[in-house]
Amino acid sequence: MANLILGRIKASIGNIGKLKGHVGEAKGRAQEDLREREAAEKSPRSIILTKNEVQGEWDASRVLMTTMGGKTRPITTSDLAQFRHNMKLAQRNFNGDGITARQVIDLSASRPMPGFTPETDLDRAKKQITMAVPASAMNGQIRFITNAGPDSDVNRHHVTVRFNAFSEAANRLMSSKVRDSKTPKQVANWLRKQKLAFDCDCGRHRYWFRYISTIGNFNAGRKEMGFPKIRNPNLKGVACKHVLRIMAEVESSGNVLNFLAKHMEKLHASADNTAKHTARQAEIDKQKASATRIKTSQQRAAERTKAREKKAIHDAAKKVKRIVRKPVATRKIEAALASGQLSASDLAVLRKFNMTDKQIAAKLGGS
16 A cells, blocks of 8 residues: 555656666566456456457357446447447548557547546646656667556556657668768657557556557557457547657657657667667656647647737737827927917027027927
């Protein structure tokens, strides 16, 4: 119980712990996940709905449950047809060769997974996941670490991102000069905008979204062919809060760009187009619990429109000629001319004697 409370406290302040041992920890969690999945599938009481069963090979004597329609009930053959329909709808969003960081954010906003509260995975990513760092890289596969949410029994999660265009990035580097210092960063910036695949060790990804990433072909972990009939039968959403935080960092963070650039530099200098790179603890410690703002494309467009409107108002204001207010003495003289108190000829005489407007106005006041 004490460890659980401590984990929640650490998670709430965005702590991710020490970098040392992160690879072993991530592999250990992946192996445990695989063992649990294989045991569940081999169990005589398995409740996993397989690919073949979704496609119609259904044993009516096997009673499995679904939450389709909003309540838990036995699956019917009509449900299987609906599952297949939901699969087709989900796959329309993907073209089979990965997904971009921008698409992950936008799809999460446009088709969120309903929950017990109005908050979406995107909302929780913004509020709860305050730190995300690239820890190590090997040939275009990057291991990231994020803090966990406030209700987690661990203080960090591991997210793997595989950049699908890494080979093309290597080819781009090959065509540049060995001592060219700009190209690695330019290629890194290009690479992070391309298609990728991802995996997270959290339960949300494992049980809600891994099936979607598998059928969409943007899964960087073990494949999941068991249909999420209880947790996500409508195949809504696309990524957990940890992945969403990572996607924002991949797309816009200077820290991630610098890490990728160093990875590209090592690739640039290698003789066999392979590269490894690991962040140093000192680099991680400098990255405090602050994160890139997560914005959808719609929000970005609205901000651009607002900025354009503000600039247009500013530019228009600069073009308007300022009304120059005349000095008080000059206004008094003009009023005197208009009222007949002073004639133009008298004014000309006064000015011949080099009298200033202030002196003339004073004389008018005394007359």
